[in-house]
Structures are given as structure tokens and as C-alpha cells.
Amino acid sequence: MASVPMTELSDRARDIFRRVVDGYLESGQPVGSRALARAGANLSPASIRSVLQRLEELGLLAAPHTSAGRMPTERGLRLFVDGMMQATEPSAEERAQIEARAAAAGPVEEALATTAAALSGLSACAGLVLVPKHEARLRSLGFVALGPGEALAVLVGEDGAVENRVVALPAGMTPGALVEAGNYMTATLAGLTLAEARARVTRELAAGRAALDGAAAALVERGLAVWSEDGARRPVLIVRGQGRLIDAAAAADLERVRDLLDDLDGKQEVAQLLDSAAAGDATRIFIGAENKLFALSGSSVIARPFRGANGRVVGVVGVIGPTRLNYARVVPMVDFTAATLARLMS
Template sequence: MAPPVTELTDRARDIFRAVVDGYVENGMPVGSKTIAIASGLNLSPASIRGVMQELEELGLLASPHTSAGRIPTERGLRLFVDGMMQALEPSAEERAAIEARAGHRGPVEEALAATTAALSGLSACAGLVMVPKRELALRSIGFVALSPDQAMAVLVSEDGSVENRVIQLPAGMTPSALVEAGNYMTATLSGLTLAEARARVGRQMAEGEAALDGAARALVEAGLAVWSEDGARRPVLIVRGQGRLIDAAAAADLDRVRDLLDDLEGKQEIAQLLDSASAGDATRIFIGAENKLFALSGSSVIARPFRGPGGRVVGVVGVIGPTRLNYARVVPMVDFTAATLARLMG
């Protein structure tokens, strides 16, 4: 465990901050000569090296390989984030960019993806957003013939989103049966979710209330089956900007980047991590091995829940990147994005 920041002398805090700032800026070890020239501390390189050695003994700094410079350890970064960081609020331009993407017309998922892409671009990290599986209410379902044995099922939800799926037609299907099946589904299922629709159709068919011929009945069942199966697989996690994780500094550590990209492929594990951040209102910061998922890749996650109607948590938004994140800049940016999404979902 890192010592409380109050136990460090003013000189040690100043030198530690200089190392963190330099490392965050360029990803390289910071040497005593660099601090002596740039920090304005009026200390000799020898004096600075002595303090850096003390900070290393406390587990706050490390000397990678044979470099004369130091980098902050994960323990040191935790101390910095919890006790020394001075947040930098997003600029007016950054806020406008996030709000513009959140105002994207169309399905909510597209607005979430666009907002996450904006956060990724501004933070130079991969952007993440997780929302619960959404039960779409139906407006209409229709069928368009493509060939004698295939048709396109067209689903329109009440939020105006339209999705298409190609399905195999049951044997003996006629154009009139396509129209009959579409009319029945729209008239009977409008306003229901897919789960409710399947239950109602099943009940009506079992009780003989569905006035459909055999071909139309088979098409209704096939159409509901394909949409229900697709709905069960709806992604709850959107990731944007993975390519931003490969920068000039990361090129020297491709194994770490490869591990991180592998982590991002395991969406279920990422979703579980974000779900753990949904409790409470505060922003959660996971640094490196503090979470076992990123023990190999040495990555950090900053995440914050956002709320919808009634104050209920409806999702979590955040970023993932190397531990040398500019926490002071990115944390407030994630906070602002969460507030923007809360207004979107309200």
C-alpha cells in the first residue's frame, strides 16, 4: 500500500509530480537532469536523484531496465490519482463535440456508439459504453419476397429504428401469404416487445384464434424466431477506437498492446468490469493489476455510471488505455460524457 501523500515532504511531492507529468506526456522515463531544468525547483540533479531513490524505495517510482530515469509505478499512479491530481475540465470545444454526437438522430444504440467514438477521439483511448439489453417495442413487421425460397423480414420499432433480416421461406409460400402474415403481425403485435409478441402469438395459435393458413402461420413463427434469436444476442457493450491504443510509445511495447487488444475481444469480461463500476455515483478508476483482467496488459480503465428516468442506472461509459493516461484530463471528460448520456436517456 502506498503511503499517504501527507507523509511525503513538499520536495518529494514536487519531484514525484514532475515524474508523473513527464511520463504521462511522452511515456518515457524521466531523469533528474530533465526535472532540474524544467521544474523550476532550484535543485541540483544530484539532490533530485536522492529524492527519486527514496520514492523508489517507497514503491512509488521504478527504474525500468538500465535507464537513469524513473517512471511511476501503479502504486504511485494510484497515490497521484487519489491525492494529488488536479482535474482539468473539458474545453468548450470538447463538450460541444460530445454533445453533438449524443444528439445523433436515429436508434439510441447509434447515438451511444457515436458518443463513445467522440470520447475515444478526445481522450486518445478506446471508448466503452455498456447498456442493458433493450426490449424493443414493435411498430410493424413485414415481409418482402427476394426469391422463391427467401424473403426479407423488416422490423420497425416504436423508436423509428428499422432492421432487416433475410429468412428462408417455408415451402408453398405465396405472395398473398407474405402479405397476410405481415398484416397479422402488425395488427396483433404492435406495441409489444418481442417476448410479449411470441407469447401472444403462441397463445392465439394454441387456442385457434389466429385466422391464418398453414403457410402464413409458418412464416409468422419463422419471423418471430429470427428476431427473438437476434435480440438475445444484442450487444450490451460498444467499443470504439481500439486503434488509438497503438501510438508511438506503444510501438515499443507491442506485447502489451497485443494483450490489451485480446482483453478487449473478451467483451463479457469487460462488461463484468463495467458492471462493477455501476454501483454508486462516483467515477471508478482501475489501474493496471488492480483488476486481474488487465494484469498482463498494464492498462487502466476509467468508468462512470449514468442514469435514466427515475434516477435508475441505465449504463456505464468509460475509456481504456495504457496506465500512463492523462488522468487529470480524461477523468472529467468521462464525467461529462456520463452526464450527457444521462440527458440522452432521460
């Protein structure tokens, strides 16, 4: 549905609309004509009701039920965010908290996670960070038999990270060949990335230089393929602060919260959404049904890409929360966090 041009609204209508949106975003509750009159709208309740009716006809406001007051629709929120919102920059204390989390000693992934947690705490939303899957260098890779036809491939990276995958064993695989495959990979591929390791194995097998029997060679190829395919299709999505999505206002709408938490469990879909925000430099705001993933839960996502030393986009940071989140405060906070992470990655 196309947005309503600001020129279609009179000064009176814009004032009433802004007051309704501000009141709703603050309380999560519909705003009535009497409350608007008491708040200084300088009109009688009857005149205010007439303006509210017009705003409802334009699709900017809705009444959840009779005599409940009005609340902005997703279309109304889009108009507010694009044309009326007055951003509030993060305070010195908030900026310091975000910078301290990003600068904490430890692996980059840990800094990203703690920064997402800080953003979650300050915004009262869930914090999100999406980065390409880290291509670890191998320290060792071994295989442990699980049962008929299956083994556990255990990868240890140079950074100490350990990952496990279940792989199917080639026909004719013996316990000795299982050990042989692991020894070959650790001795030959240590220090290489997965892509480099896979390329070397392919070359050595093709040239007949790998001292492996057929079953062991097949297992080496299969084990590397499992990690390579998994890493290629799954970036790292860090989510922190899901519990903040269940606040007092959400208690009356637990079904929506349940839908949202289910959506967050589908990390591949969330990653694809955030990845779409990496296409430009600006902050992207997805409100409710503007994105199919969060249409049922009625949630909003604010996301901004950040760049590394070479100027390329290396990740996306943002938040997810109810559509009634404080856009004027949260959008600048996401912008500042993206700038902080860009400095971290440079």
C-alpha cells in the first residue's frame, strides 16, 4: 500500500497524528480523544474525534475495538518514521557502554556478541549481529566411529574452536582406515583454511600423491565437503536479549511474542533478511508486514551494515522488537553501534 503524502495532512491532522503515535510508542496502548485534549491538543474532544476519523480513513490509524482510542497502523508508522520522526542521539553514557563492549579483550566473535547484548539492553529489543562465517584454520581433524555406517568428524581450529559433524562412512571403511584418514588430514592440512584444505586434497588425490586407500580418501573428501557446504550457506547470526521482547505490554499479546521467538529460531531466514540490509550504506527499517518473515508477529527490524578495513561490508548490526519500539531513539543507537563495529573491524 502506497504511503500517504504529508501534503495530504493539514497542520491540525499532523499534530494529532504525531501525538497519537508518540503516546502509543510510549505506552503501547491506544490513545483516545479525551487524552489528546488533556495533553494540550487545543481542540475539543469532538473536533479531535473528527480528525481521528479522517486519519483512520487514510489508513494511518486504527481502532482495535469500540471506544478504545486509536493506534497507528504499520502504514502510519512508516509515514511517521520517514517524515515526522525527530531522532534522539545516544547519550555519552550509552555511547561509552557500546564502545566498551566492542573494545573488550578476546576473540572478535565475543566482542560482537557482547556489543549485541549492550545494544539489546539499551534499546529494550533483541540485538542482532550478522557476519560472514569465520573461515577457521585447521589444527586437526579426526574421525570417531559412532556405529554402522556413521562417524563423528571432529574439527579443531587453530583458535581452539571445536566443531562436530556426523558423516556417512564410505563402503568398506575399516577402523584402521578411519585412523589413517584422520592422521592424513592433521599432518597434511594443519594451518590451512577449509577451502585451501579441500583444494590440496583434490590436487593430491588427482595426482596420486595421497598415501590413502580408496575408503580413507573418500572419507577425507566427504568430511571436508560437510564443513565447506555448511559454512558457505550459513553465516554467523548472533542474537542477544530475546527475553527483553517479553515486557509488560507484551504479556497481553503472548501469541505475537511466541510467533516472534519462533521467527528468531529460524536463523537462516533472519540472516537472509539482515543480508538484504547490507546492500547499501543507510539504515534499513522493516515495519511489520513489510517483511514476510515477521508479518505474523507484527515486529520491526532496524539494521545497518558496517564495513571493514578494505571498505567492504563485513556485517550487519541491528535490533528486532515490537512495531511500537522507540524509533527516534533506537535508529541513532543502531547507527552508532554500526560505526563502532566498523572501527573494531578496521
